[in-house]
Structures are given as structure tokens and as C-alpha cells.
Amino acid sequence: MKISLSSRRLAAAVGVLLPLLAPAVAGAQSKTTIRDRARQEAVKQVTSDESRFSVLDGVVTDSLLRPLNSADVTVVGTGARVVTSENGRFRMLQVPPGQYLLIVRRIGFAPTSGMIEVPARDTLRLSYVLERSNNMLDTMRIRGTRVTMRMREFEQRRQQGVGQFVTQEEIERRGSLATADFLRYMRGVEVSQVTTQLWGGTQVYSRREGAGMSDGVGANCAMQVLLDGIILPKNFNLDLLPPPKQIAGIEVYSGAATMPPQFGGPDRRCGAVAFWTRDGYN
The missing domain is CATH 2.170.130.10 (TonB-dependent receptor, plug domain)
Known part of the structure; x- marks a missing residue:
């Protein structure tokens, strides 16, 4: 089989270029590996942080221990806010551990408050009783x-x-x-x-x-x-x-x-x- 002069020149050029390109390819692969590792570490950190979160599970009743629906439950300073269901229960997910002020209020009842200590990776169970007040305005609507x-x-x-x-x-x-x-x-x-x-x-x-x-x-x-x-x-x-x-x-x-x-x-x-x-x- 005859090999033309141009083919020989092309093969020679490739032979010269390959050693030069190898470090660049290896460097790109190395950078990609570093990025992947950094991304994996970030995911691990987020997963680790999320695993520390806890759940608030509670109930709101009146003075006769009857469940109160539509009660507003707020954790001050966090933006976390929920409303109780028909059975007076509320549930907050993904709450970071720490100390917080919690406020409970409902139309027609005097509001109440409490300090809570949220542990890591746990469920904190709470209960609050609201006293009826004839002088309370519809503060949530106005x-x-x-x-x-x-x-x-x-x-x-x-x-x-x-x-x-x-x-x-x-x-x-x-x-x-x-x-x-x-x-x-x-x-x-x-x-x-x-x-x-x-x-x-x-x-x-x-x-x-x-x-x-x-x-x-x-x-x-x-x-x-x-x-x-x-x-x-x-x-x-x-x-x-x-x-x-x-x-x-x-x-x-x-x-x-x-x-x-x-x-x-x-x-x-x-x-x-x-x-x-x-x-x-x-």
C-alpha cells in the first residue's frame, strides 16, 4: 500500500500536536473534576444543614379545650406563618434549631405568645389556649x-x-x-x-x-x-x-x-x- 506525501505530513503533524494538546485536555478534565467535587461538597453541606431542621407540631384550643380553626401562628423574625386547620392543629416544616418567639392569635380572642427552643432533627410538640375577648377587633382583616x-x-x-x-x-x-x-x-x-x-x-x-x-x-x-x-x-x-x-x-x-x-x-x-x-x- 502506498502512502502519499500529504498523508505522511498529516501524520507527522498529528504526532507533533498530540503531546502539546495532552496537558490542555488533562487540565480541562482536572478542572471539570474539581468543579464536580465542589458541587458534590456543596450538595453534601446543604443536605447536612437540612438534616438539622425540625418540625413544629401543635394545637390551638379555647379555654374549654375546644379546637380553634383559622388561628394564625407566627414565628417572629423568620417569616414562618401558618393557620390552624379544622381540628385546631398546625404544622411547620424545615424549622432551623434555635430559640424563637411564637405568637398565636385569632379573631375574637386575646392573642398569646411563648418562647420556644427548637432542637435539631426533632419534632417539637406545642399547645396554646386562647381566651375569648369581646373587645378584640378583626385585626387581621383591617x-x-x-x-x-x-x-x-x-x-x-x-x-x-x-x-x-x-x-x-x-x-x-x-x-x-x-x-x-x-x-x-x-x-x-x-x-x-x-x-x-x-x-x-x-x-x-x-x-x-x-x-x-x-x-x-x-x-x-x-x-x-x-x-x-x-x-x-x-x-x-x-x-x-x-x-x-x-x-x-x-x-x-x-x-x-x-x-x-x-x-x-x-x-x-x-x-x-x-x-x-x-x-x-x-
């Missing part, structure tokens, strides 16, 4: 009007000069990262990190009534904390509040004598701190 009304009342109390106030403009101007930081400027108030209690975190105490911080945690006069008029649990962890960008106003009363009657509650003797949000949880 929330915009409700927010406007309460901020008007906020401004009226501010004009009266009783208590201490932080407006939305001041919040935006100061630019703090944590909502609790605004209380550090208040007279008669002390903000402290607590680690010796079950919930701990950032808590607020009155300096005017009860003992001071130097007398130990057991002697402190913990102030009552409200969010959109909802009384929060005693010794509430302020770290669970919405961020400053969601806050429309703050008012502080360091003793019961100056506190408006609508802020009354079981812990009112030590004063109250009321936070109002821009969109409204109630």
Missing part, C-alpha cells in the same frame, strides 16, 4: 387601619410627655443592629445579658423599683415586654424581637405609676417596654 390607629395613639402618649419614646425616625437615624440596643439610652432602665436562667439572653430591668443588677438575678425587677400590644413571657429574651428595620416605635415606662392602663399585666409593677412594628403582629 391590619393596616389598626397599625395606623395604634401609631396615632403612640404619638398622643408621646405628646403627653409621660414615659420615654423612640420614634421610627430615630430608629432609622441611629442605625443599630439590635432592637434591644435602643433601651440602653433610657433612664431608669438596665439591659443585661443573663446566662443563669433557662432562657437567658438579653433582658431588661427597672432601676426605679425592685433591686439593682448588683443584687443578683433573683432580686431583679424584670420589666413587662409587649409587642404590638401582646404581652410577652416573663423574663423575655429581647434578642427574639424583630430587627430595628421592622420597628415603628418604642415606649418605656420604668414604673407602674406612669404606665398606661392598657399595658397592664401580671408583671406591671416593674414597668413596661412596648415595641410597635411597622406591619403589625396584632
